Amino acid sequence: MVTERWQKLPSSAELPCSDDTPVDNEDQNFLPNFLLFLLNVIWENRHDWYFGVDMGIYHTTGVNPRVPIVPDGFLSLGVERRKGGKSRRSYVVWEENEIVPIFVLEIVSWTPGGEYDEKANIYAKLGVLYYLIYNPEFWQRDRHQPFEVYKLVNGVYQLQIGEPYWMSEVGLGIGRHQTTIGSVQQEVLSWYDQQGKRYLTSAETAQQAQQQLERYRQLFGDLPEA
16 A cells, blocks of 8 residues: 555656766676676566666665665566566666665776765665675775675675675575677676576577587487488
8 A cells, every 4th residue: 555655755757767977987887787688598487576777776765765876786576577567767666565676786986986885885774685896996996805795684784705605585696707708808797506507698508509519410420300
């Protein structure tokens, strides 16, 4: 039932989709989208999740519900994949049955964005269970590690150990690996299963199948015609 309090809050149609702050490195856009593309394969038959990229999260735990927090990426469970069959312009917590993201990703760039303090406090107050800060270039400047996963315990973020790190409440692990994209070697973030095995992209799966077929042909010759 919609309470009087929620009736006074703006709808998603009235709110900007983000804070219009441009990203200042390409990884802030590419890496969250890479995780999203992987989820579309891993959870192809699930419709109870949403992964947002550079999208405003509107909530009531801050000073003003019209001021969003905009992570580089976030995952919510128990929500519609497409809200009402349409794309979201923003993620409005009071329109999502008060379901907050369970996982948030921030990628540190040349311009410090408060990832280790101000944003961490906002996410903790919001109730985000897992908070990943990925800082491959400026970790020494910031006196942190390049890959840090925090878990909210009794309202406080505690740094976790292990990589890939298994998030049992999500049903996924997350970690780093080296890959080649467009002939360029690059470190990316990827999802992992509970045994620490990395989920492959569609292209990698197809390549594996082709390699297995080639090995079969080397051993037994061409496959018989149907």
